[in-house]
Amino acid sequence: MSGPRLVEVRRNVLKQNDVIAGVLRNQFRAAGVFVVSLVSSPGSGKTTFLEKTLTQLQPRYRVAALVGDLATENDAVRLARSKAPVKQITTGTLCHLEAAMVQSALQDWNLDSLDFLFIENVGNLVCPSSYDLGENLRLVLMSVTEGEDKPLKYPTIFNSADVAVVTKNELADAVEFDWDAARKSIHSVRPGMQIFRLSAKTGEGMEDYLNFLSQQLVGHRAVARI
Amino acid sequence: MHELSIAMGIVDAALDESQRRGVQVSAVHLRLGALSGVVKGALMFSYEVACQDTPLQGSRLIVEDVPVIIFCPQCQKERQLPSLQLFACPECSAPTIDVRQGKELEVFALEIEQETKQEVEVPEEEVQG
Numbered sequence: 001m002s003g004p005r006l007v008e009v010r011r012n013v014l015k016q017n018d019v020i021a022g023v024l025r026n027q028f029r030a031a032g033v034f035v036v037s038l039v040s041s042p043g044s045g046k047t048t049f050l051e052k053t054l055t056q057l058q059p060r061y062r063v064a065a066l067v068g069d070l071a072t073e074n075d076a077v078r079l080a081r082s083k084a085p086v087k088q089i090t091t092g093t094l095c096h097l098e099a100a101m102v103q104s105a106l107q108d109w110n111l112d113s114l115d116f117l118f119i120e121n122v123g124n125l126v127c128p129s130s131y132d133l134g135e136n137l138r139l140v141l142m143s144v145t146e147g148e149d150k151p152l153k154y155p156t157i158f159n160s161a162d163v164a165v166v167t168k169n170e171l172a173d174a175v176e177f178d179w180d181a182a183r184k185s186i187h188s189v190r191p192g193m194q195i196f197r198l199s200a201k202t203g204e205g206m207e208d209y210l211n212f213l214s215q216q217l218v219g220h221r222a223v224a225r226i
Numbered sequence: 227m228h229e230l231s232i233a234m235g236i237v238d239a240a241l242d243e244s245q246r247r248g249v250q251v252s253a254v255h256l257r258l259g260a261l262s263g264v265v266k267g268a269l270m271f272s273y274e275v276a277c278q279d280t281p282l283q284g285s286r287l288i289v290e291d292v293p294v295i296i297f298c299p300q301c302q303k304e305r306q307l308p309s310l311q312l313f314a315c316p317e318c319s320a321p322t323i324d325v326r327q328g329k330e331l332e333v334f335a336l337e338i339e340q341e342t343k344q345e346v347e348v349p350e351e352e353v354q355g
Binding site for chain 2: 005014096157190
């Protein structure tokens with residue numbers, strides 16, 4: 001036989017990642033731990049937000065965090081102030097976390113002893129959207145200083161998220177942040193998505209968001225028991 | 227930019243299939259969803275790099291763009307989304323998050339030059355995109 005011929009193969013390029021993510025998701029369910037991944041652009045205040053989340057959940061829950069960072073361990077050092085167990089995943093030049101990195105970082109952790117695990121992705125609104133990490137909830141964070149149309153510029157990641165948090169609300173007036181426009185652009189790319197508007201710095205609005213997480217944990221465990 | 231690792235995944239998948247079938251590949255056909263999070267131009271460039279020093283060196287990557295198809299709860303119909311900036315039915319404007327197509331990142335077919343053994347029948351089952 002000669003000349004080119006087409007052979008159908010149908011192979012999902014990210015299958016390996018998806019398989020590992022599936023394994024992780026089963027582990028999380030069996031352990032009863034609710035896993036939240038955080039995605040945002042660099043400088044949106046992800047680490048401050050996570051530090052406050054860990055600190056404020058701690059009196060009631062057992063919490064831990066994995067932090068993806070390109071080169072430094074600064075984020076892990078900052079988060080360690082919350083006294084929660086924190087582990088750094090240094091990605092080198094890689095712009096996103098993959099399920100295998102999460103799996104290997106969790107190897108010596110006992111998931112049964114946790115209520116919440118947070119996975120802070122590398123600051124990037126493009127690449128992380130392609131990779132399932134086995135998380136139960138993907139939280140996209142944007143700050144009021146980034147502009148109301150951020151979701152329209154990065155529709156893929158906002159569309160892939162389950163909940164949005166608009167942070168640095170203490171700066172909203174200074175930057176003339178248009179809340180209605182922001183909400184409209186978030187709902188344009190992800191209709192109906194729940195949005196929390198808060199200030200991690202002052203604590204304003206944190207309570208609603210933390211209550212939401214508590215409810216998610218209850219729901220997660222109720223489903224896991226079935 | 228994560229297109230290089232995606233390109234390496236494409237090369238791995240294509241090499242695996244070509245070795246299993248004992249064929250030489252001249253082109254790889256990829257289905258790329260508009261919601262896959264992958265930039266086509268960067269992927270084309272990365273593919274060449276990923277192919278270097280492999281049996282796929284010199285092969286072409288042919289990308290088929292896959293548009294987003296949503297299901298409209300109002301019309302009860304699947305419709306093509308004209309813009310990623312607005313997840314709503316293009317006919318009746320009902321908002322929807324029911325995405326039926328557009329996340330694909332799939333090595334769909336291989337273009338082969340020669341066969342060294344009989345091709346194996348592969349069942350046409352749907353692979354999760």
